[in-house]
Amino acid sequence: MADSYDVIIIGAGPGGYVTAIRAAQLGFKTAVVDREHLGGICLNWGCIPTKALLRSADIYHGMLHAESYGLSAGTPGFDLGKVVGRSRGVSNQLATGVGFLLKKNKVDVIWGEASITKLGEIAVKPATKSALGRPPIPAPKGALGPGSYTAKNIIVATGARPRVLPGLEPDGKLIWTYYEAMVPETMPKTLLVMGSGAIGVEFAYFYRTMGAEVTIVEVLPQILPVEDAEIAAHARKRFEKMGIKVITGAKVTGVEKGESSITATIDDGKGGLSKITADRLISAVGVVGNIDNLGLEKLGVKIERGIVATDGKGATNVPGIYAIGDIAGAPMLAHKAEHEGVICIETIKGLHTHALDRAMIPGCTYCNPQIASVGLTEAKAKEAGHELKIGRFNFIGNGKAIALGEPEGLVKTIFDAKTGQLLGAHMIGAEVTELIQGFVVAMNCETTEEELIHAVFPHPTLSETMHESVLDAYGRVVHM
Incomplete structure (x- = not known):
């Protein structure tokens, strides 16, 4: 007889495991299925290990320019194997942590490749290969194996894989x-x-x-x-x-x-x-959603341009089947998947929820200089018919940026000229991926320029560039 659950999530990436934990918190008997990694691409081959590599690059860059800070670092060098090894170690640590969190919340882990055979039922078979095309990864300790499982609600959170262009197929070597x-x-x-x-x-x-x-x-x-x-x-x-x-x-x-x-x-x-x-x-x-071999089309789940169509709260057109994360459309970001999953499971529980507002999802790029943004670009705001007030502030006018040796950067804020609504914020420079959340909170709270102008920003901090950009939009900039 098939093991029965209230909720089964297919995919243990950021969207899947966060949704599973929230489901367990809400009292659902929950399981999550994966064939490869707890934590998904993000923790194992995306967000986290790349940040570890970039951190090594940032420190190496600092060593190469030590003299500009009055320091001596000798002749800088690096051991590529150790740089990569540190990155893999960080990923492994966090993936292990995900396993602990699932166990702590009494979420069952089912190891293998899942497909939906009919409404409320999935079949799990042994994984034939990992996403890397390598041999299957052994199941975590305590994981359940292949078999038939039933659930009142099935949430698909299978993520995405690299897009391949014809004639330019990756070969793993060149x-x-x-x-x-x-x-x-x-x-x-x-x-x-x-x-x-x-x-x-x-x-x-x-x-x-x-x-x-x-x-x-x-x-x-x-x-x-x-x-x-x-x-x-x-x-x-x-x-x-x-x-x-x-x-x-x-x-x-x-x-x-x-x-x-x-x-x-x-x-x-x-x-x-x-x-x-x-x-x-x-x-x-770019990437494409992992919707193949899940049985979605056979059950009549609506697919549009390779994306599972949902109602903004995770529900597909087929009752009992939901989709979150990359397979539910852009932006294909881990934090979007997590938030979308929580909305989905809380809706299933019957809690009051709001559809995901994709305009409020920040995007971050972690190179040097860092880039971060939320909301409408200037071009998109104009296309939408807004009359604009735009503020800009360069890092060269910020004391903390100069002290850090990071004087190159820009904060750009876009307001509706009639209402003062913050429509978008765009940043480039040191630590802007940490700063952007201030504008995200402001937009979610429907803050206008007046509240932002009267907010007190600590000195000396990079965050003052945000304040000055708002001031500039209204002709009140001080340090430029």
């Missing part, structure tokens, strides 16, 4: 996805990065800082395409200043593989073709 880029055995001397979203520019920064010659190729007119154009232009200048070559409005149309390098053909969009030879190519052209 053409990498973010998987291989996180565990290099040797440091490439030259690197071509295809795509300039957050993943692409973070790896470009890491490898450039560690000594590689890096070229970014982006098909759209600006790098960091989802960011405000002014912030993206600032980022491009900084990247080029550090020696990264940036080519926009162009695409890689083909790759010739050599024994230890690739030669890419670049179409500049104007009829011109050129060749770039590099030791490795990182394909960072």
Whole structure:
């Protein structure tokens, strides 16, 4: 007889395991199914290990510039194996922590590949391979195995995988996805990065800082395409200043593989073709949702452009089946998945909830300089018909930024001129991924410029740049 649950979540990534814990807190008998990693891509091959790599790059960058702080660091160097090893260790520690949290909350872990065979029932079979195409990963201690399981509510949280372009398929040796880029055995001397979203520019920064010659190729007119154009232009200048070559409005149309390098053909969009030879190519052209082999289409679950259609609270068009996280649409971010999962399970419980407001979800890029944003860009705000008041403040006017040796940065705030509503905030510079949450809270509280102007920001802090940007939008900036 099938084991029965109130809720089964397919996928133990950030959305899945957080939803499972909240479900258990609400009194549901809960299980989560995964074939590979507790914590999902984020903890194991995404958000967390990349931050560990970037931290090593930041410290190495500081060592290279120690003299500008009056310090002596000798001749800086690094052990790539230890850099990668530290990153993997951080991931393993956190994945183990997820297992502890699930056990603490009495959530069962089922190990294997799940598919929905009919409403309220899933079949779990042994995993044939991991997302890396490697042999299956052993089940965690205490996990349940393959079999048939039933649940009143099934939540699909299977995440996403790297997008693959025809003719440019990663091979794990010369053409990498973010998987291989996180565990290099040797440091490439030259690197071509295809795509300039957050993943692409973070790896470009890491490898450039560690000594590689890096070229970014982006098909759209600006790098960091989802960011405000002014912030993206600032980022491009900084990247080029550090020696990264940036080519926009162009695409890689083909790759010739050599024994230890690739030669890419670049179409500049104007009829011109050129060749770039590099030791490795990182394909960072986005991700696609893992909706295959789940049985969704057979049950009539509505799929739109590779995304499971939901009502904003996780419900699909088929009663009893829900979807959260990357497979439920952009932005494909861990914190969005977590929040979406909590909304979903609380709705199932019958609590009062609000549909996810995607405009309130911050985006962060953790290279140096860091980039962070929330809400509408200037272009999107104008498209929406708003009359705008825009404030800007450069880090060069901030005492803490100068003391840190980080005088290059910009905060840009966008307000509705008629109502004072904060429509968007866009930042580039030191620690802005930590600062952005101030604007997120302000937008969620429907704060206007008046409250922000009268708020007292501590001195000396980088957060004062936020205050000054608001002041600038209303002709009251002080330190610029």
